[in-house]
Amino acid sequence: MFGRAIALLLMSAPLLPAADAPVYFAHEQAGIGDPNPFYENGVYSVFYLKNEGRHPFWLTQSRDGLTWSPPSESIPAGKADEPDFWTGSGSVIADPKGGYRLYYTGHHPHADPKEVVMEARAPALTGPWTKHPETAFAGSPAYDRRDFRDPFLFWNAEAKAWWMLLATRRRGKAVIGLYSSADLTQWTARPPIYEEDSPLNLEVPDLFREGGDWYLLYSDQREESRQVRYLAASRSAGPYVYRRFDALDGRAFYAGKSAGSGDRRLLFGWLAHKKRHDDAMDFDWGGDLVVHALRRNARGDLAVSLPETVAAQFRRERRTLSPQALEIGSAAQPLLARMTLQVRPGSAFGILLREAGQEPSRIRIDTARGEARFLLRGRDSAQAPRVAFPPSADGRYALDLVVDPKLGLGIAYINGFRALSFRFYHIGNSRLSLTMDGEPVALSGVVTTR
Template identity: 30%
Template sequence: MSKLFFRPKDAYVGDFIPFYEDGEFKLFYLHGWRENYDDTKDIGWFLISTKNFLDFKELGACKIQGGTGSVLKKDGIYHMFYCEFTENMQTVCHAVSEDFEKWIKISEDSFGPEEAIYENTDWRDPHVFWNEDTEEYWMLIAARAKVLSNRKGCVGLCVSKDLKKWEAKAPIYAPNLHESAHECPDIFKLGDWWYLIYSGYTDKFATFYRMSKSSTGPWITPEVDTFDGRAFYAAKSGTDGSNLYIFGWNPTKTNNMFGWNPPAYCGSDYNTWDWGGNLIVHQLVQQADGILTVKVPDIIDKKFNQQVPQSFTPVIGPWSIDNNELEVSSMYSFSCALGGEMPKLCKLEGTFKYKPHTRALGIVLRADENVDKAYYFRLEPHRNRIVFRSHVMEYEEGGKTFPYEVELERPINLIPNKEYSFKIFIDDTICEFYIDDKVAFSTRIYDIKEGKWGVFVSEGEAAFKELFLKIM
């Protein structure tokens, strides 16, 4: 079980619904039992609370059996909006509570899509908030617009004065980009900017965001319009009044869903991504131009305060090494240096900079002595991206059978001779990579259980400094 990224025993988490009150985040989530389910167990919404994203109190099922939604408080009463699924339709539902524990469904408040505007196949994940600009409650809904194209995915809109009677309006955002409904929609205002968040699983699998100076749009797509990569999904925002966070989940990889794996392969790194996994919390920071960047929450970062001494050794290439400062000129070849063994729970950190014309550089994880098997975070300046590669890409059969060039990637604008910082948090199979406290990159590492960490350069020149391994 993970010590750093929450997952309940014998189950998995998805679609967090954050609510902050009395100095703690109360996080509803969808509880996935998978193979551990039987008819004696509760399903639907479960609740945990935390003050620090490290220690969690499990408060159990809240007896609401439905899909994702939102919670708000009005006049001392808590209001929960969620969705229920029937054979042919999805329905928005409303429940109330006086104590945040016992929830009572108000059946007469349930409603489906307005069929003149929306398809009846998708009508879920209601997000409700008071819009001060329009002086009414808004409900954003994961929906599909009634248009001729299959690219029907949109963020639907309903408005209300009393949280009971809702009027359907035209979608707040319908860009004709995705076939899928824009899942888990979310919206908030920070300074002069409104931010619209949604998740999609067609065309690209990610949590996206858009920006506008008005709650009604037009919605601008930033240059990097995602908070993380494929292994972070269905994220929704929450604030403690001082800091802004986004709560998503890192999926597991338990199934060979499409039968792509080689016959003799018995690991998990080849597997397809599941629904559900472990909680991941990123901290959001608004830049001067309104762009949102992502960093590890300060409280998690500071928890890793015990430094483990490291000694780096050249494995391949002509390295210059002085304690934890390493340099190499490897213009036409691959070079790698390794440090110490990696605990299952640890933080790796350091800085790097590279010279012009460098093709790639980065970090290796759980490497064997010859770096024949390892995981790689590979920065490619000529493509302005970070790539994650597992060991399966590096050997002959892996190169033949892997169906695409990279496993995961994130865009990043890389500049030669500029110093960058990195932080990597590892907890068993979960791996979270941050660069410059601005870029996040989530993944899983299953097959290689142990090994050393280090740095590499491929066809270029680079320097790495302040390389540390820390534990809690």
């Protein structure tokens, strides 16, 4: 218990103020990859892969998802002859015997096995962390020797055992593998809790119970469906099935994992950078940390929305929207546009982003197709972030739009149910307005800034 007391004492120190900071966490200039959140005593500890070198684990902490501690290194990448020459995603648990354990992926591109589960321990979340290579294990013979990564651990009270989920393969199929242990010492391979005939991997799995249902999150690696998706089941062992509208955000948001419970559960992921930080290029690995509020709605679906701690940053009213003044204003500083509107069912509306000398970009919300898309400078393609949502039968919509010009990104939340994250480095040079494709609209709303 000595280590746990130290952790709480350290967290009593003030976190960095956000007065001049971007809307979202931006202390990490190298870029965030695969955030692995851990929630305890009101504090979110996010262990992430730093996008430099061979992806060492770093840590930042927050009480509210708004102000964050300065990042510090937790787990360095290993040496050239060690199985964690590269480090990969994982998870943290509180050790029943005191202190904490971090399980992570050891990756060595020239080794066999290529990927193994590694373990480190610490008396406090802030460290120091000590690697325990003697506990490392590979997936064979039950699972793959090459793809065997992203261990996610939790105590499953329903199964009365520790469970470890992994993104791996079995007999050539993509699976979310399962191991169990009574004491965190001996791990036994179990049949996968989910499998599908896929050529790639179901990455960074996350499993939690809410409202009597179990929810299995993963990030789909396939280019044609690169999104954070979820399945649901009535029991932890499954069977797990997709719900309608299983994707929580578009392709710009990846590696989403949750922490907390009930109304305090947050979904942490990275909003991808573009190569060379050029809007015209494809998405790259790693990006900026983005946090959604995650909850189970009355129908048993998972929904994402704007965290109120993020909304609370915007206290100064800039412009009140009305049917006669649909211009939201300049995006030269962080802003939040919150609006409710009613359109003719089956029509389309959206936000136009006008940049001088360029074809306008737009967020297009197609209520006939039930799909929102971000079109960079008017261009639609397979790379365009998009997300499906249930169209409103009466044409009523609530839209939250957050813009962060310093980071060059935006997020649109639709009916408090789905998010559409997008990268646009030049968004600070744009003026924003609501467009209705020629349809009349009943509108109310407000735009605020910090």
